[in-house]
Amino acid sequence: MKNIIIITVLVLLLFVPFTGKIALFDWDEANFAEISREMIVRGDWSEMTINYEPFHEKPPLFFWLQAVTMKTFGINEFSARFPNILMAILTLSLLFLAGKKLKGNSFGWLWVLCFGGSFLPQFYFRFGIIDPLFNLLNFISVLFIFYALNDERGKVYKWAISGLAAGLSVMTKGPAGLLLIVLPVVVYLLFQRKYKKIKIYQPFFWLAACMLPSAIWFLFSHHEGLFLKDFLQRNIELLTNADAGHGGFFLYHWLVVFAGMFPLSILVFYSFRQKKEKDSDFSLLMKILLLTVLIVFTLVRTKIVHYSSLAYLPLSWLVAESMENIRHSKSVLPVFLSVTAKIFAVLAGLMMMSAIILLKFRSQLIDWTDDIFIRECLLAEADWNNQILITTIVLAVIFVATIWLWINKPFSMKLFYLNLAVVLLISQWFWIVLLPQVQKHTQGAVVEFSKSVSGNEPYIITMGHKSYLPYFYGKVKEDKDFKGKNKYEVLLTPVRKKLYIISKSDKAAEIAEMYNLEEVYRKNGWVFMIRKFDISE
Template sequence: MIAEKFKSNSYVLSISVILIALFRLLLTAAIPLLDKTEARYAEIARIMQETNQWVVPQIDYGIPFWAKPPLSTWLSAFSYVIFGVNEFASRFPSFLLSILLVIIAGKMVKKSGASFYLPGFILLTMPEFLIHTGVVSTDTALEFCVAIMMISFWKTMKSDKKTYWNYLFFVALGLGLLAKGPLIMVLTFPPLFIWCCLDTRRFRELFSKFSVIIGILITALIGLPWYYFAEQQSPGFLDYFIIGEHFKRFIEPGWQGDLYGSGHSQPKGMIWLFMLGFGLPWVQIVFYKLWKNRKSIWKNDWISFLVLWLFWTPIFFTLSKNILHTYMLPVTLPIMFLMVYWWDDFESKKKLIRVALIFPIIAVIAYTVLATGIFDDKMNTDKYILEHLMEKNENKDIPLYYWKEKNYSGQFYTNGKAQLIKNATQFDSVFKLHKKIFLVTLKKTENEIPEKYRKQMVLTESNYKTAIFVTK
């Protein structure tokens, strides 16, 4: 009976989606927070929840974090209130947003006769989407807002009268301003404008089907108050965020004005390689189908809409050197919708399903190996060495300091108790207060510890990048 069911593609799709989603949910709790990005956002949310400062995010106590708006931080901080401060709580909002997109897309395609599970299967077997289904970052919230805006626009334009999708478009726009700022408009308005230009009658339909004035008010009420209060409580925020993060970051290679790290300099056009690598195997198939049907693309409203949605983001980022692979996340949805549209064209669906399952299977194997603990000292996190250090009760009362700079995972897993020593003068002050301390240092900066203090220290824990010393 079960063997017969597995002959059905629909059954395989449903089982695969459920199992992959459950596996991804398991990973939200099982994998430690990794430096720098994920641990950084988890720590910012932890400080927000602890200090009850919900307006200005802080990267450390008393130090404002101006680089990103607070939507994803709010979600993780609120999750801490419900589930406590842990990896699962920090990641669960991102997981939930991704699963909501899977459900929304499933309901959309089901009305056209496709399997409810097909969108979820395509998305959850795409490396970029699967990775970010449960990662602490601002990108999942941005992806969610972009997707809701684009879907809402399409639904509104194709309806005979005004619907709730019309208002949901402006709600998503307001939330997008809180997710990653004005970038939400940069990624959505141009493709929507170009699509309307393909048939100028759409502009007339747009103004008849959208409640523009009410919508702008909805967007303003959702998105703008935080910007006002953030600038009031932390002067200088708007200049850094609007000018620095939205212009200089993308225009200046290796932007030096970044207060929280350094620019991610890449060769121009790298976004396309990211798409090919992290969109496997679906983006290659979509590109092939688009080329094969290139003469009819612009004659089909839905296909032309998806093509503009798909290509605008990588075109926009082509000239930027400061990019990450996560910048392709918003285009995972149009890739999926295009695959669903052409799904019935493929005769060997079982072969396609098997190929798509390769990455999730690799992920399961990788987690199984990691779960043995043999690579604990190779992971980019301080969780394990700090846990080993604190296994002995006598160590729990000894103060812990970082040399030169703190790792965000170290801040998170010590609940913000880790302190910082920047120079020899501060060493003198610390030793006047404490007879015994733990000193955590990156191995690359270990030799910068003043010699008179280095002689007093004994290595007690280490991994591939970090060492912990205790004073004699």
């Protein structure tokens, strides 16, 4: 219990401060937070809507968690992100307990540090997205099947816990969770011939527990099967087509996963170099789970960075195990791994420095593009002062230096802790200092405008691009005049409230002329307009 309390305190200290100080990000964060806000506004938690139209792309579990925190802490950024702070506590606690059970107390902590001290796992817990909950439930399901298979008595409650976690995973993101659970477990069973230990009634307990959450929801909801039809259609589209703005090259997720846990991810190659007979049962399962996630999302046409985030859980186990083996043998990394890690570290450091230098001297870049919108975004009034520039460059240099030191002595725990501290420091610096400035170039003006008109009970639409920010920050309410109409029909519909339109600057003139709109003002590449004709009485 003491260790769990320590994990809880550390997570709260690391994630709670400044969580609500940064605006939500389009698309996913703003989309999900708006769905949860509309649940509260409508007073109906059985159905999801976005802009008060049915939303059937995701099941409701995560939105229920967000809605609960919004009812508790208010409708704001902190509430939208707080569920994932809880997921951080639960996930790290689970890793500690599982690591302790399988390999001892010290390994439990090592697993926690490898996972929680890496860049992308940290950032996932800071954002109001579905994946941390989805990943936790999937991992619980796989873990408890492993426990059940390796328990001489194969206790039924372990099968039931696994099934319930799988069912809740389906309630979080749909049946994709079942694929990520069942596929690696089946491969593991075939490899280890563990299927012989399964008693015929045990899978039925798993299946019953799995079906329970969805059955309860369908019983009390009133979507009459429309949700299931739309949900399946949308997910087939994501599997077979690259969603708008979310394409990517074939090995996209392999690079994302490697970079997201760098430099520790370099050790996964060390793990795969081990002979199969040296693998523990659980290590084999983790390798299968890691490869399953990477292969499945490589085949999926839509490429989004957090799709493959489940991979960090098995990857961190393999990294921690490799670290333990290297520490005990006091061995060094093979030359090709050492050189690869050092080159990647230098490239990462140069990218950090280049990005901050380009933003500092962005006014010199506008002649490189003819895109009006990009030019105006670059010229936004962000404060890229010398202190930010110098501090970021210094952090980049320290990051590269600590990686080089650790790569030369991977068995040194002092260098591991130093590297961990640098990663945590850079993550905090990025969240607290850099991201607020970046938002000024991207969506800051949209958030500012939406907040400014929120007291007027406005109706806001976007033209020429998609955004969920105006709904959330404009506190848009349901309007029967617009029910069931697309944005083009809305522009031609007389209503009893002000209708605002947001467009990118390169498309605003054409849209304003076409629909008889009047410009209110423009800022940082965005143009804010209002419809000219009178509001109906």
